[in-house]
Amino acid sequence: MSEAINTSYLECLLKSWQAKPAESRAWLNQLRAQAIDCVSTQKLPTKRDEEWRFTDISPLTTLPYRPSQPGSALKIEDIQHLFLNEAKNRLVFVDGHFSQSLSAIAEPAALIAGNLSALLSTQASILESHLGQHVPFDHNVFAALNTAFLQDGAVVIVPKNTAIAEPVHLLFIATQREVTSYPRCLLIGETGSHVTLIEDYATLQHAAYITNSVTEINLAGNAHAKHIRVQRESAKAFHLANCAVSLAHASNYQSISISLGSQISRYSLDVRLTDEAAECSIDGLALISDRQLADTHTCIDHAKPNGTSHQQHKCIADDASHAVFNGKIIVRPQAQRTNSSQSSRNLLLSKTAQVDTKPQLEIFADDVKCSHGATVGQLDQEEIFYLRSRGLSETAARNLLTYAFGAEIISRIPVSSLRQQLEQAVLDQTQSNPS
Amino acid sequence: MIIANSHTILSVQGLRASINGTEILKGIDLTVKSGEIHAIMGLNGSGKSTFAKVLAGHSAYEVTGGSIQFADKNLLELPPEERARAGLFLAFQYPIEIPGVANTQFLRLAYNTVQTQRGKEELDPLEFDDFVREKMKLLEMKPDFLDRSVNEGFSGGEKKRNEILQMALLEPKLSILDETDSGLDIDALKIVANGVNRITNKDNATILVTHYQRLLDYIVPDFVHVMQAGRIVMTGGKELALELETRGYDWITANKQPVAGVNA
Numbered sequence: 001m002s003e004a005i006n007t008s009y010l011e012c013l014l015k016s017w018q019a020k021p022a023e024s025r026a027w028l029n030q031l032r033a034q035a036i037d038c039v040s041t042q043k044l045p046t047k048r049d050e051e052w053r054f055t056d057i058s059p060l061t062t063l064p065y066r067p068s069q070p071g072s073a074l075k076i077e078d079i080q081h082l083f084l085n086e087a088k089n090r091l092v093f094v095d096g097h098f099s100q101s102l103s104a105i106a107e108p109a110a111l112i113a114g115n116l117s118a119l120l121s122t123q124a125s126i127l128e129s130h131l132g133q134h135v136p137f138d139h140n141v142f143a144a145l146n147t148a149f150l151q152d153g154a155v156v157i158v159p160k161n162t163a164i165a166e167p168v169h170l171l172f173i174a175t176q177r178e179v180t181s182y183p184r185c186l187l188i189g190e191t192g193s194h195v196t197l198i199e200d201y202a203t204l205q206h207a208a209y210i211t212n213s214v215t216e217i218n219l220a221g222n223a224h225a226k227h228i229r230v231q232r233e234s235a236k237a238f239h240l241a242n243c244a245v246s247l248a249h250a251s252n253y254q255s256i257s258i259s260l261g262s263q264i265s266r267y268s269l270d271v272r273l274t275d276e277a278a279e280c281s282i283d284g285l286a287l288i289s290d291r292q293l294a295d296t297h298t299c300i301d302h303a304k305p306n307g308t309s310h311q312q313h314k315c316i317a318d319d320a321s322h323a324v325f326n327g328k329i330i331v332r333p334q335a336q337r338t339n340s341s342q343s344s345r346n347l348l349l350s351k352t353a354q355v356d357t358k359p360q361l362e363i364f365a366d367d368v369k370c371s372h373g374a375t376v377g378q379l380d381q382e383e384i385f386y387l388r389s390r391g392l393s394e395t396a397a398r399n400l401l402t403y404a405f406g407a408e409i410i411s412r413i414p415v416s417s418l419r420q421q422l423e424q425a426v427l428d429q430t431q432s433n434p435s
Numbered sequence: 436m437i438i439a440n441s442h443t444i445l446s447v448q449g450l451r452a453s454i455n456g457t458e459i460l461k462g463i464d465l466t467v468k469s470g471e472i473h474a475i476m477g478l479n480g481s482g483k484s485t486f487a488k489v490l491a492g493h494s495a496y497e498v499t500g501g502s503i504q505f506a507d508k509n510l511l512e513l514p515p516e517e518r519a520r521a522g523l524f525l526a527f528q529y530p531i532e533i534p535g536v537a538n539t540q541f542l543r544l545a546y547n548t549v550q551t552q553r554g555k556e557e558l559d560p561l562e563f564d565d566f567v568r569e570k571m572k573l574l575e576m577k578p579d580f581l582d583r584s585v586n587e588g589f590s591g592g593e594k595k596r597n598e599i600l601q602m603a604l605l606e607p608k609l610s611i612l613d614e615t616d617s618g619l620d621i622d623a624l625k626i627v628a629n630g631v632n633r634i635t636n637k638d639n640a641t642i643l644v645t646h647y648q649r650l651l652d653y654i655v656p657d658f659v660h661v662m663q664a665g666r667i668v669m670t671g672g673k674e675l676a677l678e679l680e681t682r683g684y685d686w687i688t689a690n691k692q693p694v695a696g697v698n699a
Contacts, residue, residue, distance in 0.1 A: 388515035390545040407535035
């Protein structure tokens with residue numbers, strides 16, 4: 001990527017930033033100002049950067065991708081097909097901008113959920129102590145850009161010892177062409193709380209656009225959160241996402257991320273077990289075809305003793321698509337009796353599909369149980385034979401096994417309507433016709 | 436049961452097969468008629484599991500000689516799925532786990548595929564549910580068995596029961612049970628054997644591939660064949676299995692005379 005294009009893309013975004021109005025909160029203005037400073041000292045990453053060596057994002061500089069505009073005329077009917085029956089709590093953002101009329105909160109008494117700007121006055125101290133504090137942006141140009149443009153955002157605060165029965169659906173819908181939107185999420189699980197959060201990126205168009213999202217999650221002692229992330233952007237979109245999770249004593253975080261859309265997607269997830277006996281399970285599925293690239297970078301950082309982490313990441317790559325998985329696990333000297341497992345399983349459906357998988361274990365404690373494994377391959381011949389011996393044609397056997405490979409991750413999603421939608425998506429994408 | 440004038444279901448003649456250039460089956464002859472139960476016994480490495488897989492059409496094995504006639508079909512011309520649809524069933528020694536696919540979904544897909552090929556009606560999920568639950572009673576299976584992923588996390592006994600459930604659903608003409616008794620405790624063995632006994636009748640036939648005589652206490656064979664080095668070296672009645680149990684296999688090489696004078 002030439003320096004000139006690189007600079008001009010960021011310059012263009014910086015210019016549009018200067019036109020934005022200041023917020024009433026000094027700390028927020030300061031945060032944004034810090035972020036914009038960081039943007040001006042950074043460059044877009046290239047394949048020469050170790051963290052981006054498999055992912056060439058230069059195509060996103062070919063268009064200006066100005067910030068998206070607020071003021072959508074979407075109606076409930078336009079997006080109803082994306083709603084989830086179980087989720088009575090729903091925050092809808094159109095091109096990154098909050099839509100009050102499309103949103104609904106069923107448990108206002110138990111749950112604090114809404115747009116950032118509406119909660120700035122009532123939740124000032126919580127917001128100030130968490131917003132921008134979990135995802136650092138000094139070495140991350142996309143997080144810096146997101147923070148610089150920070151205005152609307154989904155804020156979910158689950159009060160102490162409160163269990164929210166129905167899942168909270170954060171629905172981000174892309175409608176504008178050739179723009180960049182900056183979705184932002186903050187989940188605060190207070191002590192002993194329980195919640196299921198669905199972070200869902202969908203689209204109503206087929207054009208190119210950029211989603212640059214940042215999600216921050218903080219779980220206090222003994223808090224539980226299930227975080228389901230669905231990326232179903234348009235096939236021409238660029239999706240660049242950063243998520244950071246901070247886990248306090250005996251908290252429990254379960255993440256399932258499903259990546260289906262975008263020509264280039266990059267999901268970076270950092271989970272820090274900051275206190276004893278925290279637990280997390282991190283599951284992922286990327287299902288891609290054509291010339292798609294799906295990159296998942298995760299880092300699970302065990303800082304204190306008795307932590308548990310289990311990770312299973314799967315990729316199904318067809319045609320000339322390219323899946324990247326980089327899974328780092330750090331076990332710091334203090335983190336004795338850590339129990340950690342990681343598995344990366346990859347299924348290549350064509351000769352031109354490519355997978356780069358890199359488990360990275362950095363273990364500094366001696367009393368730990370850590371296992372990891374990675375496989376890349378085609379469907380197993382014994383499995384195909386088993387199904388054929390039950391009367392299924394070879395094509396049907398292959399289709400079923402490919403579907404099952406993805407469905408294993410999807411079956412863990414605790415929201416049945418979403419599970420069904422995604423099972424159908426996997427079914428549609430994995431069923432080839434007899435040749 | 437041996438029935439006079441029953442028709443031949445399987446006729447194997449001079450079957451030879453190899454894997455990666457190594458010959459495993461060195462000329463097998465076997466005739467199975469409707470109503471009959473045959474046991475094929477032998478030590479590890481004698482070729483009995485290979486024989487079972489070759490009958491089912493496993494692509495890793497190359498058939499280098501001989502013929503297999505199955506009812507009115509030349510079996511060697513058919514891919515595995517067409518053998519299954521024609522009524523051949525192999526219960527696997529090591530059933531495959533398929534995480535992500537509910538057992539009921541898999542069973543219905545297999546059932547409907549085979550039914551359609553046989554020119555019969557498919558069952559919708561509700562109809563199939565009634566049908567499969569009835570069959571599950573044969574094998575004393577719990578209902579949650581249907582919702583779990585195919586064989587995933589199943590105990591050895593549950594996997595084998597699932598194999599026999601598939602056999603009950605697909606109603607094969609010929610069932611080949613490959614080491615179905617291995618890894619089963621005595622209770623599970625009785626349940627599986629009882630299920631098999633209720634599926635066998637005068638119109639179908641069964642081949643039991645087994646290492647041990649124990650299974651044959653519960654599923655009584657009409658014929659017992661001993662395999663050694665890729666051939667059937669001896670054929671007898673059910674008492675041959677008992678003799679093998681007490682005397683082992685060593686004496687057979689020295690004395691290739693069948694004890695019981697029954698010819699298959």
